[in-house]
Amino acid sequence: MKTFYAYHKLEKYFLDFENPGRTGLSKGENIQLIMERNHIKNAVYVGDTQGNMALAKFAGIPFIFASYGFGKPEEYDYIIERPIELLNLF
Structure with missing residues (x-):
């Protein structure tokens, strides 16, 4: 079975990925x-839902609310209206 990344020919854009189906x-x-696997110390999570915010909080990383998405999280660390704005945050 092809992964999502392989099916959509996205592998070249990602160095590593994981999913619950592989790890449980x-x-x-x-x-x-x-x-941990990639020795990443400064990560962020970009998303648009309360669930995304909860995942970021669980992982101990800042949550960036993508306001152009579908959700309305209760809290966030940063907000962007367009993906290009990520460049200005860091």
């Missing part, structure tokens, strides 16, 4: 796993 871990635990 939750999404938050998979974020932590990828950070």
Whole structure:
């Protein structure tokens, strides 16, 4: 079975990824796993839902609310209206 990344020919854009189907871990635990595996100290999570915010909080990383999405999280660390704005945050 092809992964999402392979099916959509996205592998060249990602150095590492994980999912609950491969590890049996939750999404938050998979974020932590990828950070540990790749020695990532400063990560952020960009999303648009309360669930995304909860995952970021679980993983101990800042949550950037993508206001152009579909959700309305209760809290966030930063907000962007367009993806290009990520460049200005860091």
